[in-house]
Amino acid sequence: MVGGGQLARMTHQAAIALGQSLRVLSAGPDESAALVAADVRIGAHDDLAALRDLADGATVVTFDHEHVPTEHLAALEAAGTRVAPGPRALVHAQDKLVLRRALAAAGEPQPAWAEVATAADVTRFAGEHGWPVVLKTPRGGYDGKGVFVVRDAGEAAGLLERHGTLLAEERVAMVRELSAQVARSPFGQVAVWPVVETVQRDGVCAEVVAPAPGLPDELATAAQELAVRIADSLGVVGMLAVELFQTADGVQVNELAMRPHNSGHWTIEGARTSQFEQHLRAVLDYPLGSTAMTASVVVMANVLGGAAAEPDWAGAPLDERMHHLMAHWPDVKVHWYGKTQRRGRKLGHVTALGDDLADVRARAGAAARYLADGVVDPAFAFETEH
């Protein structure tokens, strides 16, 4: 797996059960996955020699992020390495303009968009779809980076000068964000999980609720079918997350990830087969596992670095917060990624399961906030267990 982050870390966990050991190409020895995997190569994801070394003797090469240059993947394939997803599929998760064009050609629902090179292009687009306009760098963005909401031509001009050609999108009047995950094997077998709601804060995923509360069955099915159509038509092998805007009329595709995705962390405990195991099954061309949920409501909350990540933090240290979390919520599952704490960084996540949406959501949220910063939610301050 190219990339040594938490996705590789959790994929390694899943690989262990399948009798496999994940080889990781990690930027450094202290990355999340490099800390726990047996076979770690230190190197850059854009260094062809490092990629060749990773591929040597491996069954298949896969990814924990989208940043490997297409030409390097083509070079690996030319040398006989199996790459999953392949570069022709992956480019749709790497380049938002390529994705928009492909979805337009296939007639799939998406926001109004245009390729813009000048402020006049943006003004023309705004004339049709209104200000503000969302401008996105076609490549390299993640967690809200590379996404800009501009209110006038002047703001647009500054961004275009800095970034070159951009993707312009209408600002969608959305109800909420959803994610539909599907796994697809080389053989073409697909497996879908229930569609989930993803809650973003400051452009970063904060919480995922499975299944998406109150989502009408026909819309859930439509979203799953959309994800399967995209996976099939692009020839995706492995996990595909289709990030969706839910609008008054249905759903529109926001963007794609072709790898395990933050919107699927809930599946570790919440589904019979986790997205990490399923990704491995798919890229190894094994039959896919059951995606049945193990509880009626599952909520995952990210632990994002906050005040406790600052050097002058005077509150309870992480180990003490971990103790208190475990004492308060003996059935909340913790996943800690072993990273250096830094503000806004995804440091870990917690998962709560149960039958009552409000209760499960409150527990997950309170546990994550407590682990991040020792902030005690008054509703839980005097509880000793749940």
Next chain:
Amino acid sequence: MVGGGQLARMTHQAAIALGQSLRVLSAGPDESAALVAADVRIGAHDDLAALRDLADGATVVTFDHEHVPTEHLAALEAAGTRVAPGPRALVHAQDKLVLRRALAAAGEPQPAWAEVATAADVTRFAGEHGWPVVLKTPRGGYDGKGVFVVRDAGEAAGLLERHGTLLAEERVAMVRELSAQVARSPFGQVAVWPVVETVQRDGVCAEVVAPAPGLPDELATAAQELAVRIADSLGVVGMLAVELFQTADGVQVNELAMRPHNSGHWTIEGARTSQFEQHLRAVLDYPLGSTAMTASVVVMANVLGGAAAEPDWAGAPLDERMHHLMAHWPDVKVHWYGKTQRRGRKLGHVTALGDDLADVRARAGAAARYLADGVVDPAFAFETEH
């Protein structure tokens, strides 16, 4: 963790979620845990220098087997290393005579027993309790090794000559075997799982059914209380498995394991907190996690090396068997230990979950047999999924 077997392998998986990385002392680089852990020291469990190297900088030293010499553990403790369970507790899992004496002193239920040094001692014991007599080597036995059923003084004499002083036990008229698992923290917090039935074949655990079918509540509670009393009185820190004989009158203690145990593999998917995570929580002095079951019936079946482990095996290779298993039983969970296949060796296990005992048991058993040897159970031959 001292020992690089499958217990260390699965403990490492659990450690990853807690933000930890297990350091493993493994006899060789191809042991189950050595294949997947980031920090592997190659060395023998009875080499004090290797143990000191393992302990250097570690939070705590713990075990995946019982074979570390007591004096070495005492030496580690004397040097300031935290050892869990400590040598004074662990000796009760290492030495069956020590255990029998301690249980007798505490008045806990166990088979009639005696320390025997001569054939006359055995004959005297048989005079009271009848032939056959079960003779056990006090130390070093596992998976049925070191256990002998003798029918007369002559057989006994031969064993005593070879092994020296032995433990004699009456052959218990048992209904079945049970296992009661408890975790205990240094602080004295305990957590118990439902009591399970363990099914042995040729002295090796073949199957574990959770909860033990038809076990009366009061007997289940008594077995859990017995396990907690033993853990408390011996000062166990970490996991304790109390292997029990169920008799017409109640339960009797067979032996103890102070580590994650084969009878608890079902907890990975079947309980909110697995025995592996719980062992880590306990030895790290974290609060213990919920032991609630995630399904009403959970069955674990071991995959034991059989015909397919022979060099001349002409059937489907492992990878093909794995494919078919996953296609037939998309909701059966596979755990493969990465070991060389050998007859009788524990190569992996499978876990099935559900509501119907007969169905869950049949699926787990058929999947395990299929994975071991490609033997298709007629009841499943034409099924495509469950």
